[in-house]
Amino acid sequence: MTDKTSNQMWGGRFAAGPDAIMEAINASIGFDRRLYAQDIRGSRAHAAMLAAQGILTDKDAEAIREGLLTVLSEIEGGDFPFRTELEDIHMNVEARLKEIIGEPAGRLHTARSRNDQVAVDFRLWVRDQCDQAIEALTALIRALLKQAEAGADWVMPGFTHLQTAQPVTWGHHMMAYVEMFARDIGRFTDARARMNESPLGAAALAGTGFAIDRHMTAAELGFDRPMANSLDAVSDRDFALEYLSSASICAMHLSRFAEELVIWSSAQFRFVALSDRFSTGSSIMPQKKNPDAAELIRAKIGRILGSTVALFTIMKGLPLAYSKDMQEDKEQVFDAADSLMLSLAAMTGMVSDMSARTDVLEKAAASGFSTATDLADWLVREAGLPFRDAHHVTGTLVALAEKKGCDLPELSLPEMTAVHPAINQSIYSVLGVHNSVASRQSYGGTAPSQVRAQIARWTEQLA
Numbered sequence: 001m002t003d004k005t006s007n008q009m010w011g012g013r014f015a016a017g018p019d020a021i022m023e024a025i026n027a028s029i030g031f032d033r034r035l036y037a038q039d040i041r042g043s044r045a046h047a048a049m050l051a052a053q054g055i056l057t058d059k060d061a062e063a064i065r066e067g068l069l070t071v072l073s074e075i076e077g078g079d080f081p082f083r084t085e086l087e088d089i090h091m092n093v094e095a096r097l098k099e100i101i102g103e104p105a106g107r108l109h110t111a112r113s114r115n116d117q118v119a120v121d122f123r124l125w126v127r128d129q130c131d132q133a134i135e136a137l138t139a140l141i142r143a144l145l146k147q148a149e150a151g152a153d154w155v156m157p158g159f160t161h162l163q164t165a166q167p168v169t170w171g172h173h174m175m176a177y178v179e180m181f182a183r184d185i186g187r188f189t190d191a192r193a194r195m196n197e198s199p200l201g202a203a204a205l206a207g208t209g210f211a212i213d214r215h216m217t218a219a220e221l222g223f224d225r226p227m228a229n230s231l232d233a234v235s236d237r238d239f240a241l242e243y244l245s246s247a248s249i250c251a252m253h254l255s256r257f258a259e260e261l262v263i264w265s266s267a268q269f270r271f272v273a274l275s276d277r278f279s280t281g282s283s284i285m286p287q288k289k290n291p292d293a294a295e296l297i298r299a300k301i302g303r304i305l306g307s308t309v310a311l312f313t314i315m316k317g318l319p320l321a322y323s324k325d326m327q328e329d330k331e332q333v334f335d336a337a338d339s340l341m342l343s344l345a346a347m348t349g350m351v352s353d354m355s356a357r358t359d360v361l362e363k364a365a366a367s368g369f370s371t372a373t374d375l376a377d378w379l380v381r382e383a384g385l386p387f388r389d390a391h392h393v394t395g396t397l398v399a400l401a402e403k404k405g406c407d408l409p410e411l412s413l414p415e416m417t418a419v420h421p422a423i424n425q426s427i428y429s430v431l432g433v434h435n436s437v438a439s440r441q442s443y444g445g446t447a448p449s450q451v452r453a454q455i456a457r458w459t460e461q462l463a
Helices: 003-010 020-026 029-052 058-076 089-101 103-107 114-150 170-195 214-220 230-235 238-264 292-315 324-353 358-365 372-383 387-404 413-419 425-430 433-439 448-462
Strands: 155-160 163-169
Touching: 029 058, 029 089, 029 114, 029 214, 029 324, 058 089, 058 103, 089 103, 089 114, 114 170, 114 230, 114 238, 114 324, 114 448, 155 170, 155 358, 155 433, 163 170, 163 358, 163 433, 170 238, 170 448, 238 292, 238 324, 292 324, 372 387, 372 425, 372 433, 387 413, 413 425, 425 433
Parallel strands: none
Antiparallel strands: 155 163
């Protein structure tokens, strides 16, 4: 491509062609080619509107429409000649359109700028990513619901500070992540609703003198309305920041779950077995089965949060309206979206395939004096002790059991009554882990009946 051809895309202002270094730093086609479908969709809507308003002839509009479909076919077929000297996806598409249909291609850019063009392309792309994230999160929630339903009665240890705290059920633990990922769906849904306004027609920054119909293009592209301020329309990247913020919180949730799977699948815990599909071996230690998929998901938050911080930093000092700094927005969002979607798919696969070792879970649930709180609660309910006194009595019994090297249910009744005379034989009914979880009947509690009620609620909501 000659300097002359490149300059024709800019106009007559420049006499000399760009330096090679300037061309390299200025070009975005290496990454913004991903916006090709959105770019062509936006151009088709713009051309149709121009024709409806009498700004374009129907003949030119039809030529543009057919030419753009040809360009789309070439790109999807891998036959499109992307050119760095044409800078970006917009100019690459327009240049190819001119080669196909000739002079009418030059009329497509009437009443718009690359500023509102990239704003609408990028907004459409991010909106699509919100939809894909919601779909992927829904699939993950369905996998978690299946695990919860299978293990509504399986007892396992609940932890605080990664120390055994109280017995819970496997189903209850799975449902905790259902709630987290459902909030992520809510964030993507909210972000999508807020970004669903069209910047197309804002032109460079001030609108246009042509009698365009922005409501028509907004409706054609599935937006609720056109953006109400042309300066804001071309300079806003809140939609990308909201997407990245939602993605960061979602990735953090994925990372927390991944960390638990890494711990649970270790030889020291043996709570779960991950399938071979999501594990790898060691090049030197034949006995190893590494939870690499979980570890990589755990790491993805670094990339996604890094992209979020990067775009906030890019945007924080920009005056209105458009600045070339904003070219740096797309790579951050593209990378974060790729990382998030891969992580969601991998986590859904792991959850679907993993199997809980119920015997190990139950044994672990009974360790670490996990029913101490149940004992204290019994002293309050049955013996009438104030909770602080019951806490002290229970702590004394725990110390005694620890000294004897046994668990609370293994203390004899005389040993317990020596600590407090109000204790009687019925104390043993609350010290078993199954009795403990069954008693947690408060709304949102770990009792199997409560877990099944939450499963039913979410199953109905997803349906």
